[in-house]
Amino acid sequence: MRETVTHEVGVRTLSPGGPGAPLVVFAHGLEDSWTSWLPVAGELDPAWRALALELPWRPGNDYAWRGRSPGHWLARALDLVGEAPDALVAHSFGAGAALELLCAGGPAPAASAALVCPLYRMPSQPVGWHAFDRSRTTFMQHVRDSVRAGMGSRADTVDPAVLAAMMELALDRVGPIAFLTVFEQFVASAALRLENAAPPAIVLAGGADPTLSRRAAVALAGAMPDARLVYDPGYDHFCHIRHAHRIAGLVADLVGTVRAETRTAGNHR
Template identity: 40%
Template sequence: MNAGGADSMWTAVNESTMYGEELAVHRFADLPALAFVHGLEDVWSSWTPLTRFLAGRFRSYPMDMPWRTGGTYKWRTRGTAAQWIEAGLNLVPEPVSVLVAHSLGANSVLQWLAAGAVPKFDALVLLSPFYWPPSMPADWKVFDAFREDFAAVMTAGLRTRLGERAESMDPEVFAAMARKMLDGMGPQAFLALFDQYSAATQLPLAHVDVPTLVLGSPQDAGLAGERAEALKADMPCAELYLDPRLTHFCHMEQPREVAELILSFVDGHRSP
């Protein structure tokens, strides 16, 4: 029941007959699929602001990963980051054209690629990943500094989720909420992220040929200094776009800008 002779543009997802008349629901088959991987202690719906700016170009599939808010962290012993990414992608009901991943989700994608995955994506976008340069010592000083960075990033995430409420909230009340949030996460949340961060050094990513865009801020703890350049050196296909106006949670706080950057990158690497 395709119309107008443009058979390749439509596909029927459901058909029925009622009172002798045919009914059907179609979808635009020419919209490519875009999958999202959220970060630590986040939820799949956090991608909503960004998907609104991509709706006319992609069919969005936000993945609900086991490192979601309120998770038990049993996932750390039940599968590797690479295995969880593979399992999530296998649930997407059609071939993925573009994959966008944030923070720990982005690092998990890097682990998946380093494990030998050869995806047939048109593009890969990594938002605010963490990367460990080979010159950084694995000592207690770095461990303690990252623990402070972890608390700062998670607190910033709370402020983002609260939105305008955070601006009018008593600072002591907000600080108490942040402490309660961090206490609720416990050390397992920090260790999960630190494991991914410390493992991200000189990853075997040279084989990756998927056009990759790394978005973030040069002031972000995971990309500051030589971290971004270390990722670029290990992953030659990656293009870096670091802008101090972008935050760690840019997909929620600057969704229009991020959407424009994604679309420009995808269009620039689309096969003629």
């Protein structure tokens, strides 16, 4: 597996693919790793090129990067790729960074985007102590769930008390700055110029994920010029790990549609 890594960002090659093959680039969430995309990448056509970004909000970081916006760091990582991908697939905090770039009004970071469980606050949703407390509770549960998701089927064989202790250790390691970083992105998302997010996109949300309600997901997809909501009542915040086959299928369909439309537009010139 080849890699390009700087101090803050990097690119990992999951599949080198072939010449002219579609290029899919993955962006991970906060306190997550590029390795979380291995299940989805493994379900794509092996002839496709698949790259996973390593972003400064990976596990164990010191959060010194917070002086710049998440979109800034995502753009730096995409610069290492050297070309606009056919699809930018991003999860949670990474999806928020992708939204920031999509809405910035500059060149599109990708020909299409798949936003998996993004953080989004509707402008009508007030920011009060209730929202803060609810977000904190949700964040802590996500940290616990990430431990279980990362273990896969092994989690069912671990003593419940041991598993609970592992989850609490993960919470202690992540710490409050991680939550405040997520909450800041959630609050700021209400000001995004969603009408600028022109590339075709899918917004993926699940009924078992309290981060993005169905109402907010509908509002987010509806405010983007060419976005489609994919909602599954059973999906949680880590559906890209638990349901990698279906997520890969959605990405493949998105890339296929965009490539077909590009060919058609070229033939009409």
